[in-house]
Amino acid sequence: MSRDHSIRRLERPDASLYRELRLEALRLHPHAYGSTLEMESAAPIDSFEQRLVSSEVLLGSIGDAPMGIVRFSMPTFVTERHKGMLTGMYVREGARGSGLASALVDAVIERARGRVIFVELSVVTTNERARRLYARHGFEIYGIDPCALKHGDRYFDEYQMTRFLDPPPGWTVPKPPSVAWR
Ligand SMILES: CC(C)(COP(=O)(O)OP(=O)(O)OC[C@H]1O[C@@H](n2cnc3c(N)ncnc32)[C@H](O)[C@@H]1OP(=O)(O)O)[C@@H](O)C(=O)NCCC(=O)NCCS
Numbered sequence: 286m287s288r289d290h291s292i293r294r295l296e297r298p299d300a301s302l303y304r305e306l307r308l309e310a311l312r313l314h315p316h317a318y319g320s321t322l323e324m325e326s327a328a329p330i331d332s333f334e335q336r337l338v339s340s341e342v343l344l345g346s347i348g349d350a351p352m353g354i355v356r357f358s359m360p361t362f363v364t365e366r367h368k369g370m371l372t373g374m375y376v377r378e379g380a381r382g383s384g385l386a387s388a389l390v391d392a393v394i395e396r397a398r399g400r401v402i403f404v405e406l407s408v409v410t411t412n413e414r415a416r417r418l419y420a421r422h423g424f425e426i427y428g429i430d431p432c433a434l435k436h437g438d439r440y441f442d443e444y445q446m447t448r449f450l451d452p453p454p455g456w457t458v459p460k461p462p463s464v465a466w467r
Pocket of ligand 1: 310314317318373374375376377380381382383384385386387407408409412413414415417418421
């Protein structure tokens, strides 16, 4: 990580900043996420506060400038609390290629270690830039969710990717035949 980069967890009083970055991500990259600008711009500020409390949203900054976010969460069902989820990844244009995105992924993995046995994520199959970022951090494709998202009239498939931190003994990530070559 560059000396100018810093990462911190956003807290409840940071809800406006989180909202600003989140709405910007949804506005500029509407097909990269499961949510929509329309839905989240109409949501009350409490819903952003709630997300900061019920999950961990990390802010990446360069100097004093907030430049990226990512969210780490765990399911609420007791049978699923060994899983971590990485969602809502966004790095502002001015910080792309700077290593900040990598620093955010690393920060999620460090937070997850010792708490969950793997971190999973979904990425639209056409989002080559994001897929490569995750692959560089050891995330492997284990499946494709066909027509996972529908934005307007368009359907988008998603890769399901996982990064094991503490695999059960003798276990390997299953490779479905259709994606075994990737
Ligand atoms: C996805 C995102 C967080 C990645 O951050 P970044 O700073 O752009 O990431 P990097 O610079 O590390 O680049 C990632 C990879 O894409 C490659 N890349 C760079 N520009 C690219 C382009 N235009 N097209 C395809 N790949 C590209 C890089 O070479 C790198 O590949 P490598 O790891 O094999 O070298 C950022 O681009 C972003 O916020 N995009 C919009 C929102 C989004 O798609 N979020 C992800 C939702 S799952």
